[in-house]
Each structure stands twice: as structure tokens, then as C-alpha cells.
Amino acid sequence: MEILNILEIIEKKRDKKELTKKEIEYFIQGYTKGTIKDYQASALLMAIYLNGMTPEETTNLSIAMANSGEILDLNKEGKIFVDKHSTGGVGDKVSLILLPLVASLGVPVAKMSGRGLGFTGGTADKLESIPGYKTEISIEEFIKNIEKIGISMITQTGNLAPADKKIYSLRDSIACVESIPLIASSIMSKKIASGAQKIVLDVTVGDGAFMKNLQDAKKLSKTMIEIGKLAGRETVCILTNMDEPLGYAVGNNLEVIEAIKALNGQMPEDVKEVVLELGAYMLKLANLGDNIDQNKEKLLENIKNKKAIEKFKELVQNQGGDVSYIEDTSKFEKAKIVKEVKASKCGKLLNIPAKEIGKLACFLGAGRINKEDIIDNSVGIVLNKKVGDKVEKGETLAYIYTNDEKKAEKVCEDIEEVIEIGEENVNVKYIYEVLTE
Numbered sequence: 356m357e358i359l360n361i362l363e364i365i366e367k368k369r370d371k372k373e374l375t376k377k378e379i380e381y382f383i384q385g386y387t388k389g390t391i392k393d394y395q396a397s398a399l400l401m402a403i404y405l406n407g408m409t410p411e412e413t414t415n416l417s418i419a420m421a422n423s424g425e426i427l428d429l430n431k432e433g434k435i436f437v438d439k440h441s442t443g444g445v446g447d448k449v450s451l452i453l454l455p456l457v458a459s460l461g462v463p464v465a466k467m468s469g470r471g472l473g474f475t476g477g478t479a480d481k482l483e484s485i486p487g488y489k490t491e492i493s494i495e496e497f498i499k500n501i502e503k504i505g506i507s508m509i510t511q512t513g514n515l516a517p518a519d520k521k522i523y524s525l526r527d528s529i530a531c532v533e534s535i536p537l538i539a540s541s542i543m544s545k546k547i548a549s550g551a552q553k554i555v556l557d558v559t560v561g562d563g564a565f566m567k568n569l570q571d572a573k574k575l576s577k578t579m580i581e582i583g584k585l586a587g588r589e590t591v592c593i594l595t596n597m598d599e600p601l602g603y604a605v606g607n608n609l610e611v612i613e614a615i616k617a618l619n620g621q622m623p624e625d626v627k628e629v630v631l632e633l634g635a636y637m638l639k640l641a642n643l644g645d646n647i648d649q650n651k652e653k654l655l656e657n658i659k660n661k662k663a664i665e666k667f668k669e670l671v672q673n674q675g676g677d678v679s680y681i682e683d684t685s686k687f688e689k690a691k692i693v694k695e696v697k698a699s700k701c702g703k704l705l706n707i708p709a710k711e712i713g714k715l716a717c718f719l720g721a722g723r724i725n726k727e728d729i730i731d732n733s734v735g736i737v738l739n740k741k742v743g744d745k746v747e748k749g750e751t752l753a754y755i756y757t758n759d760e761k762k763a764e765k766v767c768e769d770i771e772e773v774i775e776i777g778e779e780n781v782n783v784k785y786i787y788e789v790l791t792e
């Protein structure tokens with residue numbers, strides 16, 4: 356019998372050699388159980404980050420991570436489950452809007468969301484900003500909720516892809532997030548474990564995404580589509596723009612409020628395009644309509660007739676949340692200080708760099724700098740303009756929500772510095788491409 360040893364596995368990857376399926380399984384099982392330590396896993400992850408993985412290694416890693424815990428089989432429910440995941444962004448409240456919306460059209464939703472990672476936000480943190488909402492429930496309750504109302508949104512819970520849960524937070528603390536094999540395996544292991552037969556992925560591209568250019572985003576997409584094929588899960592990737600924050604709000608309560616407004620029909624243009632494109636493909640994969648334009652009409656109709664917001668309320672109530680906050684968003688806790696950042700000149704908005712805005716929101720307390728940091732749900736940034744908009748001198752560019760006067764000053768100064776105003780024409784595209792293979 357071959358005796359495996361973590362030091363030899365690290366050494367192999369350090370020296371740019373290919374790991375076998377057995378070696379990858381040994382690492383994942385050992386790290387999940389705790390026999391392989393954080394410092395050893397850190398070394399291996401950094402070696403993977405620096406030297407990459409072959410498609411075969413990436414697939415083996417994804418499957419080993421999915422197999423580190425239970426794999427749900429939602430098939431037996433007799434319906435087609437379509438899952439959705441984003442590769443991460445700033446101001447990304449798409450899941451909060453899209454998932455109740457498609458559930459209101461009959462697509463069953465079993466969604467396991469992540470927490471904030473690096474400068475990006477996490478849907479689980481946003482949901483928890485609704486008082487009482489429980490993201491950590493048992494798998495039995497998760498399934499029961501889906502049976503009862505057709506949707507449940509939770510965090511990575513119990514025994515679903517536990518290897519990813521550990522690796523995800525370790526990567527965040529050792530600067531190993533932006534890696535194609537690590538992102539692909541993280542996302543696909545969770546998607547395989549949570550049982551959906553079909554998957555729609557929002558692959559974000561640009562300054563506030565982990566993939567900075569279209570070429571890398573396509574490579575990541577093709578890797579995930581390939582893993583999906585091998586695991587028998589049809590996967591569609593939609594490449595979307597993440598150069599500026601999505602919508603206007605960045606920060607937990609602030610984003611939930613923006614999502615509630617969207618479900619009530621007030622959707623910023625970029626949010627609307629992304630929600631409709633992803634939603635139309637989710638309906639298609641669920642066999643609820645092949646025509647993408649007609650699917651978009653169906654989605655818009657369920658916003659108009661309030662079925663989507665009603666489904667969101669049902670979801671919140673079912674998970675223990677206080678629905679009165681959804682009915683009256685003025686109940687959400689507010690930051691004590693609100694400062695305005697004004698434009699120092701007139702012109703057009705050329706750039707609102709998402710990563711800087713995400714980092715500043717984290718600095719205000721909207722995200723975690725260290726794993727154990729506690730998020731302040733009330734703080735963040737609300738933009739008053741989007742790229743391409745005209746601005747007059749003295750007009751408000753953004754509102755800063757904070758509980759700390761000193762932080763407010765710094766963020767105001769930094770935001771003014773990073774937002775670019777000029778005379779050039781800008782052509783903004785929110786959806787770049789849809790990849791199915």
C-alpha cells in the first residue's frame with residue numbers, strides 16, 4: 356500500500372509537479388479531520404496558487420472537497436433544482452433579488468451562500484442583517500423549508516462541503532483567494548454537495564472581481580463547466596461586469612434595503628440586467644421556457660405583480676426573520692453618522708473602482724479584515740452616481756454611513772481620490788458573454 360505524506364505532497368506542488376487523485380483526496384480528508392494542520396494546508400494552497408493545477412487536478416480537488424461531507428440528492432423531490440452562485444463582487448445583492456424571484460415562478464431554490472471573502476461581500480452576512488434570520492439551520496430543516504415554500508437560503512452548513520468551509524477561510528487569511536483552481540473547486544464542490552442538477556454561475560470580471568480580465572474569466576468558466584460535466588451537472592456561466600460596484604449600495608443593511616426596493620420594482624439598470632440574464636437562464640435550465648427574452652418578461656411580470664417580494668417575505672419568515680423589516684425598511688438599524696462626498700469638478704463619471712470601494716466599506720466595518728471580526732451591519736457606502744452619469748461640481752457622489760467620525764473623514768478623502776471624473780464618453784456593458792461549454 357502506498358503511504359502518503361503531506362510534506363511530500365507540498366514538496367511536489369512546490370516543485371510544479373502534478374498531484375495524483377489519491378494525494379488530493381489524502382490532503383482534503385486529512386485537513387477536514389484536522390490531522391493536517393493549518394500551516395501545512397497554507398503551504399500547499401500557496402503552492403497551488405503560485406503553480407496552478409491541471410484540469411484533471413482541479414476536477415479531482417472539486418470532487419474530493421464535495422465528498423468531504425454529505426452530498427444531498429434533491430433529485431428525489433421530482434423537480435429540477437437550479438442553483439446559482441457568483442464568483443464574488445462588491446455590492447453584489449443579486450442572490451437576494453434573483454432567488455425569491457425565480458422561486459416565485461416555480462424554480463425550487465436550495466441555496467448555500469458564502470460569507471464575505473477579501474474585499475467582497477457575502478450573501479449569508481447580508482441575510483443575517485435581517486433581525487432573526489437564521490442562516491445556520493440543519494439540513495433537515497433546509498429540505499423541509501424548500502418543500503414547504505420552494506426556497507431556502509442558508510450558509511455553508513453542517514456537513515456540506517466542510518473542506519471548502521475550512522479552506523475558504525484559510526485562503527482569505529493567507530492571500531490565496533484569486534486562483535482559478537481554488538475558486539473553481541470551492542464553488543463547484545459546494546454546488547455538487549448541495550444537490551442541484553443544474554447550475555447558473557455569475558462569473559464577475561473586472562476591478563472588483565477575482566478575475567480581472569475576460570480571458571481569465573473565460574478560463575475559470577470553462578474549468579467550472581468541465582467540472583460540472585464530469586459531475587453530471589449542466590452548468591452555464593454568465594460573464595458580468597464588476598468594474599464598478601453593482602447597484603448603488605455597498606454594506607449589509609444598505610444592500611438588503613436596495614434588494615427590497617428592487618423586488619418592489621425599483622431596480623438599478625445594472626442590477627436589472629444581471630438579474631434578468633441569470634434568471635432567464637435559470638428558467639431555461641429548469642425547463643420552464645427556452646426563449647430567453649420571454650423568460651425575462653416572465654421575471655419582470657413577477658416583480659410587477661408582487662409575487663417576488665411576497666416570496667422573499669415568506670423566505671424571511673420561514674427562516675425566523677422579522678418580516679416587518681421587509682415591509683418597512685426604515686426599521687433597519689442606521690449608522691450614527693452619514694457624510695456626503697461631493698464632486699470637486701463637473702464632467703462624466705469615468706471610473707468608480709469597485710475594489711477600492713469594497714475595501715473602504717470593509718474598513719468602515721461592513722466586512723471582515725480578520726476572520727473573527729464582527730461585522731457592523733449598519734455601515735457602508737451608497738453611491739449617488741454610476742459610471743457614465745453626468746455630474747455637476749458640488750453634487751453628491753456618495754454617502755458614507757459610519758459609526759466612527761475618524762473613519763468617515765478618511766473614507767471621504769479616499770473616495771474623492773479614487774472616483775474619476777472627466778470628459779470622455781464611456782460605454783458601459785453589464786453582460787459580456789454567456790458560456791455553455
Ligand code: URA
Pocket residue numbers: 441442443469472523537538539541542
Ligand atoms: N466564491 C466561492 O464560493 N469561493 C471562492 O473561492 C470565490 C467565490
